[in-house]
Amino acid sequence: MATLDQKSPNVLLQSLCCRITGKSEAEVAHQFQYAVRVIGSNYAPTIERDEFLVSEKIKKELLKQRREADAALFSELHRKLQTQSVLKHRWSVLYLLLSLSEDPRKPSGRVGNYGALFAQALPRDAHSTPFYCTRPQSLALGYGDRSAGLSASVGTSGISSLGVYTLNGPTATPQSLLASQAPQSAAGGGQPLGSRLAWALPVSCSPSTALATLATRPPLGPAVPSSRAIRPRRDGEKTREVSEAALVRDILYVFQGIDGKFIKMSGQENCYKIDGKVVLCKSLRDTSSRLSELGWLHNKVRKYTDVRSLDRAFGLVGQSFCASLHQELKEYYRLLSVLHSQLQVEDEQGVLVCTESSLTLRRLLVWMYDPKVRLKTLAALVDFCQGRKGGELASAVHSYGKTGDPQMRALVQHILSLVSHPILNFLYRWIYDGELEDTYHEFFVASDPNVKTDRLWHDKYSLRKSMIPSFITMDQARKVLLIGKSINFLHQVCHDRTPPCKITPASTSADTPKDAAELLSDLEGAFQEKIDAAYFDTSKYLLDVLNRNYLLLEHLQAMRRYLLLGQGDFIRHLMDLLKPELVRPATTLYQHNLTGILETAVRATNAQYDNAEILKRLDVRLLEVSPGDTGWDVFSLDYHVDGPIATVFTRECMGHYLRVFNFLWRAKRMEYTLTDIWKGQMCNAKLLKTMPELSGVLHQCHILASEMVHFIHQMQYYITFEVLECSWDELWNRVQQAQDLDHIIAAHDIFLDSVISRCLLDNNSRSLLNQLRAIFDQIIEFQSAQDSLYRSALEELALRLQFEEKKEEKTGQWGVTAEQEAEEKRRIQEFQDTIPKMRSQLRILTHFYQSIVQQFLVLLMTSTDESLRFLSFRLDFNEHYKAREPRLRASLGTNRGRRPSGI
Amino acid sequence: MASAANANLNAVRETMDVLLEISRLLNTGLDMESLSICVRLCEQGINPEALSAVIKELRKASETLKAPENCTN
Numbered sequence: 001m002a003t004l005d006q007k008s009p010n011v012l013l014q015s016l017c018c019r020i021t022g023k024s025e026a027e028v029a030h031q032f033q034y035a036v037r038v039i040g041s042n043y044a045p046t047i048e049r050d051e052f053l054v055s056e057k058i059k060k061e062l063l064k065q066r067r068e069a070d071a072a073l074f075s076e077l078h079r080k081l082q083t084q085s086v087l088k089h090r091w092s093v094l095y096l097l098l099s100l101s102e103d104p105r106k107p108s109g110r111v112g113n114y115g116a117l118f119a120q121a122l123p124r125d126a127h128s129t130p131f132y133c134t135r136p137q138s139l140a141l142g143y144g145d146r147s148a149g150l151s152a153s154v155g156t157s158g159i160s161s162l163g164v165y166t167l168n169g170p171t172a173t174p175q176s177l178l179a180s181q182a183p184q185s186a187a188g189g190g191q192p193l194g195s196r197l198a199w200a201l202p203v204s205c206s207p208s209t210a211l212a213t214l215a216t217r218p219p220l221g222p223a224v225p226s227s228r229a230i231r232p233r234r235d236g237e238k239t240r241e242v243s244e245a246a247l248v249r250d251i252l253y254v255f256q257g258i259d260g261k262f263i264k265m266s267g268q269e270n271c272y273k274i275d276g277k278v279v280l281c282k283s284l285r286d287t288s289s290r291l292s293e294l295g296w297l298h299n300k301v302r303k304y305t306d307v308r309s310l311d312r313a314f315g316l317v318g319q320s321f322c323a324s325l326h327q328e329l330k331e332y333y334r335l336l337s338v339l340h341s342q343l344q345v346e347d348e349q350g351v352l353v354c355t356e357s358s359l360t361l362r363r364l365l366v367w368m369y370d371p372k373v374r375l376k377t378l379a380a381l382v383d384f385c386q387g388r389k390g391g392e393l394a395s396a397v398h399s400y401g402k403t404g405d406p407q408m409r410a411l412v413q414h415i416l417s418l419v420s421h422p423i424l425n426f427l428y429r430w431i432y433d434g435e436l437e438d439t440y441h442e443f444f445v446a447s448d449p450n451v452k453t454d455r456l457w458h459d460k461y462s463l464r465k466s467m468i469p470s471f472i473t474m475d476q477a478r479k480v481l482l483i484g485k486s487i488n489f490l491h492q493v494c495h496d497r498t499p500p501c502k503i504t505p506a507s508t509s510a511d512t513p514k515d516a517a518e519l520l521s522d523l524e525g526a527f528q529e530k531i532d533a534a535y536f537d538t539s540k541y542l543l544d545v546l547n548r549n550y551l552l553l554e555h556l557q558a559m560r561r562y563l564l565l566g567q568g569d570f571i572r573h574l575m576d577l578l579k580p581e582l583v584r585p586a587t588t589l590y591q592h593n594l595t596g597i598l599e600t601a602v603r604a605t606n607a608q609y610d611n612a613e614i615l616k617r618l619d620v621r622l623l624e625v626s627p628g629d630t631g632w633d634v635f636s637l638d639y640h641v642d643g644p645i646a647t648v649f650t651r652e653c654m655g656h657y658l659r660v661f662n663f664l665w666r667a668k669r670m671e672y673t674l675t676d677i678w679k680g681q682m683c684n685a686k687l688l689k690t691m692p693e694l695s696g697v698l699h700q701c702h703i704l705a706s707e708m709v710h711f712i713h714q715m716q717y718y719i720t721f722e723v724l725e726c727s728w729d730e731l732w733n734r735v736q737q738a739q740d741l742d743h744i745i746a747a748h749d750i751f752l753d754s755v756i757s758r759c760l761l762d763n764n765s766r767s768l769l770n771q772l773r774a775i776f777d778q779i780i781e782f783q784s785a786q787d788s789l790y791r792s793a794l795e796e797l798a799l800r801l802q803f804e805e806k807k808e809e810k811t812g813q814w815g816v817t818a819e820q821e822a823e824e825k826r827r828i829q830e831f832q833d834t835i836p837k838m839r840s841q842l843r844i845l846t847h848f849y850q851s852i853v854q855q856f857l858v859l860l861m862t863s864t865d866e867s868l869r870f871l872s873f874r875l876d877f878n879e880h881y882k883a884r885e886p887r888l889r890a891s892l893g894t895n896r897g898r899r900p901s902g903i
Numbered sequence: 904m905a906s907a908a909n910a911n912l913n914a915v916r917e918t919m920d921v922l923l924e925i926s927r928l929l930n931t932g933l934d935m936e937s938l939s940i941c942v943r944l945c946e947q948g949i950n951p952e953a954l955s956a957v958i959k960e961l962r963k964a965s966e967t968l969k970a971p972e973n974c975t976n
Binding site for chain 2: 009012013015016017019020021022031034035038039041058061062070073074077078080081084085086087088089091092093094095096097098099100101102
């Protein structure tokens, strides 16, 4: 045997037949004929000649049988085989061995079944369709025929083409399943019943005829209709109806959303329906319907992603959502392709694959359960997210993550991490660089491009509330807004070009979705920390810049000193200097004159030691002149603010400051006036002692003056201590503790508001203010009245003295002529006549003044502000007014501490 | 020549041994002779699918032939 025997194939075949059957040559004639036929008809193999594939298959088989050692052994042997070059067609041999291999675990059921079956007589089934034992009674018959042998041992029906396959060779189409119908005609052939192997397949029964007969689907034999009683393991083994394998194939198409042969999408009902013409048993129908749900879900998700990917304005968040959906669908497609390949493998090697692993609808149901749940989640998400974009979309996805099912939660978390990745990117760019590139308006910080730099802090950036994702709290969102705003503020308004990385150590931004996922899983901790850190650093830096470069706090104090009359000596000196100027009518005043006087005052007092920056901003402003105004009415100090300071001291704030200044200036002026009055009184009292007729008038003057002094005194105390000092203290504390610019602005606004309301400058206290103004007017009138009184009195005094002097000069006591004396007496008489006039004038003045004060007190009593009520106590400490004013009596006594009720 | 022939023979024998081993592993039920016939057939270009089908049929036939014999016996 130098080489393998060169006998002809026929001879070999014959010897093979003899060998296997163990019979002599004559007896195996039939088999031999058959063998020749088979081999002759199938000359070319239908599968690829791939040795590697075959060896892999063998290994897989062995592993499936849990014979790992054997698999290793086989690998060894195969390797050895490969090294030898004796065999030329290794592939053939291996394939042959593989196809002949049997699982040792499996009982060779064939023999047993055959044994049982062949206890019955064979001939009965000669002409019936043998293969698919759907009918229990026909079971025996079916086994009488060779083909069904394999399927008998099969657990499920599966691809029952196995039997057919053995007859028809490897024409592995499902249609071949139905080729068994061919035997109808075939079985009737005149085969000797003795041949158990009823190779009833006539020569004519080639695959083509099998197909032809299939196409017609001839009605089944008489016994068929009763075959509805299917044995559970024989599902779908309906030769006449759609077989399960065909359904499986269809279902696999439906899974992808493509209409199958039997199962099509019904538009109006929006579901997959099995074609009505198809004859299908109920359980199959149900199972297919259940499975086609997956196709429906897939379509829904696919439609969404397709539509959205065309939408240009969908934004980054939406696109990442679509990308994540796509990913999930890809996984799904992968699974489908695995199923497809499984199907293909079975088709190719129907005989070889253990039918336990073949595809059936039931198996599909089980295997597709998890994907179904996933697809359901995705479809639900898609529904929920219709029409949303940006932060809204992220919120929607996040809300779906709040579920107890861990798989669903994991899936949604994954999608959420992808979806929120762009948002977190926006966020990091915003808080670390202050840049906002948001073409599709998805981020929750909105920038208004029309706003100029001077209003940058207040108006330019705002929160888009709808776009705040639900996993970011409002507080965090506000902080984020603030951080970005600060950076932009620094860049544009403060002209501070420090790169942001110096401000905050820029931690790694969310560059990858993985980072985003990590961040999302720890929203409370890491994310909050990041935001807080950025917030603190940025705000501190901003405040530093403001205080260092722009002297914010100094300016605040300067406002207090100058506009709120905090620098007493300066104000007094200024008033001293301005007094002669301001008495003149307003139209004659020139700004540069007043500015010069301001400079003088500054230089002469402690104000000169102030920061030059501050003094530069101090200025005089002349208000609008109405006719009849004196200088007092139009004079005002001013403080120029620009640049970043103007963010805190906005135009409204400056307006408020000026109003308060006006009020305080007037009050100060009253104080000043009364001081003058008192001075005058003190000086002249002694002088005018010699004129006893004046004493009554003077007494009245003194009383009125002291009343006024007391009043103004109390008012000043109230203003200075209760209003200004307290509010200022609060403001200062808050400013020192402020963590960011917003806090400072807010504290400042509160300060101004309280000052204004307490100084009776807001709308509620209009009446009080009017009263106060009236009082001030009265004081001024009194001053003028007193001045004229003193003038005339002093004139009189001077004249009298002159007269006396003349008298003295001439001749001692007798130096005055009679007519001179008479003249003198006449003059004195005249003078004394004017006194009652003065007296009455004063009385009127007093009366008027007191009535105004009483009204003022009544209003104070009924005010809502507690400090004002206390002011009224102080003003009327000895109940001087209460005695005169019945209303006061009633109100003071009974309503003390109670809410006023319509007095 | 002889050595070459011998070598060849040995190679052939080895190959057959290996194949037999594989066949045993796979539990094909082929004995040495059948296996050698099959190998020869394959080497001559016969379609292994068809061949395996034939063998299976033959086996089934032999079993069915045997069974009634047993029963009747």
